[in-house]
Amino acid sequence: MKKSAPAASFGTAAPPPQYPIESVDNALRILLLLGERSELRLTDVAEFLGVASSTAHRLLAMLQYRGFIRQEGRSKAYRPGTALTGVAFSILQRFDVRETVRPFLERLRAELEETVHLGILDGTTVRFIDAIESPKAVRVGSRLGQSMPANCTSTGKAMLSLLSLDDVRRMYPDEELEGLTSNSIRSRTELELELEAIRRRGYATSSEESEESVASVAVAFPPGTSPVSLALNVSVPVIRMTRTDVRRIGELLRRTVDEAALLVH
Incomplete structure (x- = not known):
């Protein structure tokens, strides 16, 4: 599957790390994508990352386990979880x-x-x-x-x-x-x-x-x-x-x- 280019707002001024960890990078990219959309579906994530659905599912499962995302309704769409909103609120308090x-x-x-x-x-x-x-x-x-x-x-x-x-x-x-x-x-x-x-x-x-x-x-x-x-x-x-x-x-x-x-x- 062809790997999708990240959104323009995802770029940083920092150079890429010498030893990048792809799974960590993909998990972080999911969170960044969630900042641009009200909800995500498994197919959205797999297409955006350019990975198999099984890989996307494992990444989402880990983020859900840690409370960074949650699933709602029959559509099984993913939305921000309490851990993610808690981090954001703590930053805003500062x-x-x-x-x-x-x-x-x-x-x-x-x-x-x-x-x-x-x-x-x-x-x-x-x-x-x-x-x-x-x-x-x-x-x-x-x-x-x-x-x-x-x-x-x-x-x-x-x-x-x-x-x-x-x-x-x-x-x-x-x-x-x-x-x-x-x-x-x-x-x-x-x-x-x-x-x-x-x-x-x-x-x-x-x-x-x-x-x-x-x-x-x-x-x-x-x-x-x-x-x-x-x-x-x-x-x-x-x-x-x-x-x-x-x-x-x-x-x-x-x-x-x-x-x-x-x-x-």
Whole structure:
């Protein structure tokens, strides 16, 4: 079987080791591939590595044994495991952008009196790493610590809009996408059109795409601001989010992100 070339983002500045261990390299390449896709199948891995299915299965079995991947559903697709996400979270704790961005969240919440979030992009998943809830009786609850499909949230779509079309298609190799509600974007074609609109507008929106009765607006930090992709989000009950509110919040978020980006590094 012909060996596939690694994705461009997999390269490093370091020279290859004098005595490379192919099995270790292949296991690491699987983890890197998982960073670009929401899930992997045995055939995907075998084709990407250019190895027999039995070899790919042994590599996946070892990664699953150590908790770096897990299998879900009838499709037996592989997704990130608790060991992998734990390592990522530990690294993020050492690079804790929350302390720097927190005053900007507090200012947004004080001005808008709505729930605000800070999110990061992890493959095709959004993880909410900070939040401050609205003081109002009817409000959107904090999503702190939660993870959601990026295509279903304004936060995720804002960060995805910074990627090239090729990068988006590598992350989403299939046309069908996972959804959370009847309003979720469920096709790659629809997602690509939405991302183009976000690039023109400068902010992303969501109306009951991740949760019923919830609307939101988000703006991503410029590329290169930090080692991870970041975005600020304002979440509002859909009953009090008008088109005027969307534009007002979007512009406010853009100004806030521009200011905060100068301090995040």
